[in-house]
Amino acid sequence: MYIPPHFAETRAEELQRIIRAHPLGTLVTHTRSGLDANHIPFEFDPAQGEHGLLTAHVARANDVWQRCATGTPVMVIFRGADAYISPNWYPSKHEAHRQVPTWNYEVVHAYGNLTVRDDDRFVRGMVARLTRRHEANEPRPWKMGDSSPEFIDSLLRNIVGIEIAVTSMVGKSKLSQNKDARDRHTAADTLDARGQNEMARSMHNAG
Incomplete structure (x- = not known):
């Protein structure tokens, strides 16, 4: 993934926020x-291992799950908020007519090694x-107890669990950090007024 320095997201708490959201x-x-x-849909536990599970x-x-044996390297992409930005x-x-359209977005690439978990206890708990x-x-x-045990058991037999021990994460938050603060905040206000509140909030907090 191409990441200009001003769009690089390296804060662990922000990477985890995007995954959770x-x-x-x-x-x-x-x-x-x-x-x-x-x-x-993934569940993420940042406390497991160096970079989470x-x-x-x-x-x-x-x-x-059959083509990827335990230990297979994989990547998981989590795409956060995104929005078109009009000049x-x-x-x-x-004032100067020197702006063009763009697209802002937040994304995390999580790299790790896959483990197949084909056992009832793991799948049921997950x-x-x-x-x-x-x-x-x-x-x-x-809750699972709302359905009969026989029905839930039949469904659980038809799924297989997987785990990915994350070895590294790469994040990109393209939030108009390369623009003047007044341009970035005004664009964020426009998005907020149009109901794209998550991207607006991220743009206000960038810089």
């Missing part, structure tokens, strides 16, 4: 069959944790 990752693998990508599950019918939003454009997290804001959170 946007847990649907793109698992990129390269095997004898070639390149492949799978879109999977990613856990997820895939359908048993998805042969990615008309920059005050300086109307699904329970994912469910608790994503149901937490519901008025009446769904």
Whole structure:
């Protein structure tokens, strides 16, 4: 990934924030069959290992877990907020007419080694944790106990767990840091007024 120095994101807390806020990752693998990508919701534990641990599950019918033996190097892409930026939003454009359109975004590339976890205890615990997290804001959170044990057991038999011990993370936050502060903040205010609050907040905090 091309990262100009002013767009490099190296703060661990920011990389972790992007992953937590946007847990649907793109698992990129390269095997004898070639390149492949799978879109999977991940759970991230930053306390496990030097750079954290990613856990997820895939359908048993998805042969990615068979094509990628334990220890296979992989990459997971987490894309955060993104937004189109019009040059008309920059005050300086109307003075010098030297601005062009661009696209701002936040992204994290997590690199690591995959481990296949095809055991009931791991899969059951991982699904329970994912469910608790994503149901937490519901008025009446769904839980696995809402369904019969036989039904849940049949579903769990059809998925396989994976772990990725993260060895490194690379982040890029393209937030108009290369623009004057008034241009960046005015563009952020425009996004905020249009409901793109997450990108607006990140742009206000950049610099």
